[in-house]
Amino acid sequence: MTKADIVNEIAKNTGVEKVLVQEIIEAFMESVKGSLIKQENVYLRGFGSFIIKKRAEKVARDILKNTTITIPEHNIPAFKPAKSFVAQVK
Numbered sequence: 067m068t069k070a071d072i073v074n075e076i077a078k079n080t081g082v083e084k085v086l087v088q089e090i091i092e093a094f095m096e097s098v099k100g101s102l103i104k105q106e107n108v109y110l111r112g113f114g115s116f117i118i119k120k121r122a123e124k125v126a127r128d129i130l131k132n133t134t135i136t137i138p139e140h141n142i143p144a145f146k147p148a149k150s151f152v153a154q155v156k
Contacts, residue, residue, distance in 0.1 A: 102143050113149040 077084045098116050099109050106115040107124060123139045149156075 097141045105141075110148075112148055112150055114145055114151055117141070117144050117146055 069091065073084055073087045076082070076091075077087045080087075098108050102116060102118055104119055107118065118141045119151055121137075121140050121142060124137050126137055127133070128135050129148075
């Protein structure tokens with residue numbers, strides 16, 4: 067399902083214009099991204115959480131150059147679904 071499919075589905079179910087639904091979805095995604103950039107997790111009860119995961123520094127191999135490189139510690143965004151959501155999908 068794409069963002070356009072989501073917009074169409076919400077517009078059909080609510081009777082709200084697609085343009086307005088598109089703006090709301092874009093604002094929601096920007097809000098989530100902004101919170102994660104500020105290192106703040108986003109919790110949506112019954113759906114899941116958008117969280118920041120820390121990846122530790124590690125040593126890796128560059129197989130093209132046959133050398134060892136160090137990948138520094140960094141943060142990545144992740145989604146953790148709620149237990150009730152996982153149960154419904156199963």
